[in-house]
Amino acid sequence: MLEIKGCLLVVLSETILKASIHLKQVKVLNKKMANSTPLFLGFLFCFISSVATYSSNETDLLALLAFKSAILPDNIGSLNSWNQTSNFCTWEGIVCSTQYHDRVAEINLASRGLEGTLSTYIGNLSFLRRISLRNNKFQGVIPQEIGLLGQLEFVDFSGNSFSGELPRNLSKCINLVNLSMTENSFSGMIPPEFGSLYRLEVMNLTNNKFLGTIPPAIGNLTSLTHLSLSSCGLTGQIPESFGQLQSLILLQLTGNGFSGSIPLGLFNISTIQLFEVADNQLEGTIPENIGFTLSNVRGILLAQNKLSGTFPDSLLNSTTLERIGLFSNKLTGRVPTDLGRLSGLWVIALWNNFFEGDISFISSLTNCTRLSVLRINNNLFTGFLPSSIANLSRVIAQIDISHNKIQGNISSDIRNLQDLAWLDLSSNYLEGSIPLGIGNLDKLIYLDLGRNRFTGEIPSSFGNLTLLSHMFLQENRLFGSIPSSLIDCTNLLSLNISHNNLNGSIPQEIMSISSLSVLLDLSHNSLTGSIPFEVGSLRKLTDFDLSDNRLSGTIPASLGSCLSLQGLYLEGNSFEGKIPSELSGLEGLRFLDLSRNNLSGAIPSFLSDLRLEKLNLSFNKLYGQVPISGVFRNNTLVSLNGNKELCGGILELQLPPCPPLNSSKKNKLLQPKFLIPLLVFGIIVLSLSICWIILIFRRKDSFSSSPSFLEHDQVMRFSYSDLLKATGGFDKYNLVGVGRFGSVYKGIIDDSTPLIAVKVFNLSVKGASKSLLSECEVLRNVRHRNLLKLLSICDSLDSQGYPFKALIYDFKANGSLEKWLHDHKEEDGDEELKKLNMIQLLEIAIDVAHALETISIT
Template identity: 55%
Template structure:
């Protein structure tokens, strides 16, 4: 029997044993967890340490005061709640290398670093991540070879390394990644061939190997990829033919092998074998044979590009089933047949591009051409054998921006109906047999940029209404029968900057003094006419002139001294006129490559400097009173030459003391001036893409901008982005407020962004686009490269600020009220849509903005919206080539998360429809005041699009900005109907499939109608 004392001892003993067991259990388990936690923590800190520039503060939260599972871009697992399973730092502007310690994150399944500036090699240690499934490194600067040991990550199903600087071959070890569904290696500097091992990856859905230096043939092993939906082999040096087995893969949606040296024929049953095909691009190769009729049965086709090959035989005649067709490009082949077959395209109601130029098509343009799609923006049939007249139905194509039918056998008058095409920007009618006068209705085309009617039989005078074309860049009416005087009104069109050509006509009278208004003009040709009088001295204002031809006229008087101001003049022809007087010495100081002064009445000595030193570059024949010059000109010596030689020693004695004294002082002055001149010259260097527009910009140097922004002080900083910072500035006179965007040239893509912005802004003018005032490309005071763009300053700031300023001030997640009224939001939405419509359809080239979001929308005092930041813009066509509505790109996303369309994630195309998607999301944000990344509100809906869709139409007033709700309680009226309509447009624009999205033109029209209905409703209520 136990005593109380022994019982107590036993109880204490049990407690001690229990404590020991608990301690042992704790020590056996806890250190492992802590160790693992610490490993992930240290790995992430090492990741951060390898980043030397974080412009957006993406890693600010990466410190030990907060658990790393709460750091931005970090996701921990649901099972292992303290282990990192995902890193997502897409589009954060990060600059640095990728730390090899990332290989210690043993639970990592996904790593997304696309659209940053990571450099250096991809660390081999990443292959230690056995659970890794998803690698997204596109649009960075990784170099070196692709790690061969990636094959150890057997769970990998997505690998995107597009748009980097990777070198070497495609490692054959990747052939063991049997789970791989997407492989993107485009836009790198790889070499070698497409290895047959890729045929082992039988689960591949997406394969993008474009523009990466590959050679050799397309391997037969690719026929094993029976699940392939996208194949992009563009812009390599591939040869041979396409393996026939590839044409048996029925899952293809996108098949593009453009710009190689591939040959062979297209199977006659291709249209049946590719039932899901949306995009077919075989352009710029060596394919031959006929275009299979079966393509007419591929009813899902949207884009057909077969240009620049050797296709022969008849063009397709039956397009009835291709109702979704958007682009049909058969240009530069040897196709035959009747052009009237395009009548079957009238069922293609989405058709935007029809390009058949440079073939052997004959017949006449059908009257049904006016029944083609109202969305048709590009029509090109030049360099064929088309005859007859232009049908008046051409005026029924309201979306047409480019009409090109030159170099055919067309005749008759140019129809006045052409003046109905209000969006027309380019007209190419040259090298035909058109007669009669130019229609005065051409003056209705206020957006017209290029008008070519050369080499026809047009007579009469130039209609004065043409002066209404205030955006004209090129006017070529040469080689016709035009007469009367050159209209002064046309000469006042200062927009003409590329070419003004009236040569080989019968114009009379003097050259109007208004020619001086053409301050940006590069080429002026008035030769082979009957012009008379003096050469106007006002030509001195045409400072951009490079080519001036006035030969074969009846001009008289002396060569005007005003030509001395034309510092860029390279080609000058004044031959076969009645010019008199001496040859000005300044002509030898101009950068002339060709000078023709022959057959005039010029007198006195020929200079012996500059162009006059080159016999092959100058012609002075037929001027009987000229003398001197270089010996090769074989002119008689001037009469005063000998007397000058006799007096030379006396003159020399007098001049030598003066010259020596002067030279010493002059040399010191010149040394100082040269250094000043070089600095000023550099500071005012403007990119070549906009030289022709130089006269429209303020001339600002680095020193000017430094002063205007108070030394680029932080107090003047009004915004920052991936490629640079924006400062508020005040120019010297104190009257001009500007926004100065300074590029961070250390960031990959900044120079490319600068070039893109210049290239896009060179050709745009619209009230809802941010106006560029100046460009500065120079060096700072430390000799470092400096690039900046100067814009108009908009006092109300960005739409981002107006929508979300309360959220920033109060910091509450539920506080999302903006003080913008319903009508203000509608006006802003219409302004942005109008700008977008202009970019897509209203210039000589279609432009994709590429980064539409609230922070890139600025508002002025009148609350007018202006779209800015064209750093990611793409000009999709030019006057010199075809008009592809889509441009090959990487599958790496460029833009801002939340606004980037889903097809940019893995697709090979960028498009205007991508902008429409971004606009749709932006429209939803304007009226809900929710960012597309506000996960705390969107929750299970996953996206703003789905969130709004779920509320339409019955619960729409529950999701709108609370300020609109308060306005609704006061006004009632048609607010709810208005909101349903507006948000419905946003949803229609942001649909997942580009083909399902609303056109931007329809968006503008519908929003204007909604605004009108809303205002009428309010007026009725008030009445």
């Protein structure tokens, strides 16, 4: 009842106020009435006006108090002044109109940390013209009563959590000029009724969750100068009616799901300064005359669509152009060589297209004194990197020419670009040494020179790049040691210098860069020595890769302090000893590769407790029982090949069963299945020993005087590259076996030659060279029909310039003698055990004795 009376009084007061304002415009008055009763009429008018004004002010007071009651108490105390001890016109954020007898005309509570809902009593503030609740925490729906505010001109509810649909009654606020509702959670359709807001100049609904298409009626808002509907979840086509918005200055439709083509009418709006329709599914071509029709454009962002065609040359006539964003489309052709005519350019973003030709246009960009961003990566550009790149704007902050086919060197004058923060020249054909001057770019944050042909050493001046967070130099031809000066790169998050020819030990300073948290990759080099104990300082590191080097020693227990590790790759080295138990603390570890080392001991049980997604322990010297829980339950996630003394595990691993725990070694040896082979073995050993002693005396003098067997025979000649090709790059699928001193691969030279077996010696293992000489010495003096024929010896250098030694034999496909002397299963899964019988064993012993006897003959 109070609300109804309040509304009536508001209507009455408004009527009287309007009458008083326009009283001078009344031309026809009843003179008799005016002359006879002037005092009475004046008294009556003042009385009614004062009562109405008091009642209207009371309505505004009650509406404001209701507004406050819907807001949660705030810690800042923004609404402490909102109490009845003072006039509401003095309250914080309230502006009253003196023209309308101190009625509330404006509410400005932006960025006050307020949280709550919007009261329906907002509709009682009938003289309200401006309201801003921007950057607060309001939620819930906007009440339909806001449509009662007929004088409302400005609404800004951006940066809140309002939800539900936009109130359709807002369309009744026909005086609305600015409507900003960005960064909320509005849903549903954009009301078509908004097309009646013919005075609207700004509509900003960016970052909401609308559904459906844009109502074509929005094209009727011919007063619009700013239309922002980016990231709203809208679909369908951009309405053709948008061509009627001839007053547009800013158009933002980025980040929706629009399809079809861009209405041609939009390209004819000469007032547009910012044209953004990026990140949609738009197709078609860019009009060739765009540079003439958008004569005032400053920014064109058509990126991340499906646009085709070529770079429009007419854009060179848009002298006001500052930003070009055409990246991630299907554009082809060449970029104009005189692109630098647009001297006001400060952003050029053309990456992820199919542009081709040379990049000579970079030379013309020296005219663009404000150029800050140049990104032309992931295209088909060719030619040489112009030295003029060092003469670009002194304020340039980002250069990305990666993933092209650019050749040449980096100019040493690149040190002049003192504001450069991002330099990416990766995945090209650049060569020469890395300029020392890059170390002078002390604002550099991101550096990627990977996947090129750079030679020389890593400049020690890189230690001056104290702001650097990512450094990538992988897949080049760099040599020398890792500079210890990198310890001064205290903000480094990623360091990748893998696949080079680096040597020497790992500097302990590198392991002390505690900021490393994303990646440390030193793999595929020729690093030697052990892992520094300081590795435990890398507590934030996620991925650590030292694979395929020449590292040795034990795995340091301090690795257990790297609690953030998810990937640890140490394969292809010469690490020995046991897997340290301290690794049990790496609860986030997902990928662990310790293969192709000399690790020994049992598989630690804690590995089954980690949530590993991939575990590779193959080709080590591990022994004992394999766990059956955790990662070991899935044979596709674990690799244990080449560990001959492992047993147990799940059936899919096809490992021999482990002996019962309650049987003694003595009892096992007395069992018939062990006793008979042992006796046979003893006889063979005794016979061989006697024969060996006899033959030693016979060949005592001739052993040292016999010339090398390869000097008398015609042998095949093989180079390192021949063997690399024959074995498929020493592919693991051609790996036949692994021993202490090397690995054996099968291969084929060509279709006209039989298979060969290549025994590659690991020269980093102590005793490997001696083993090679011994094997050659035996083969020089021994001849037998069942002895593998040595075809050749390869003594050369590998692709990284290190010594490479290998023996080449005829390949025999029936496996090794060891497998036939001991029980084994066929690899095809046949359960039947294959073994030699007693007669066959004796025949082998006789043949071996006969072979030894031939030593004296040869």
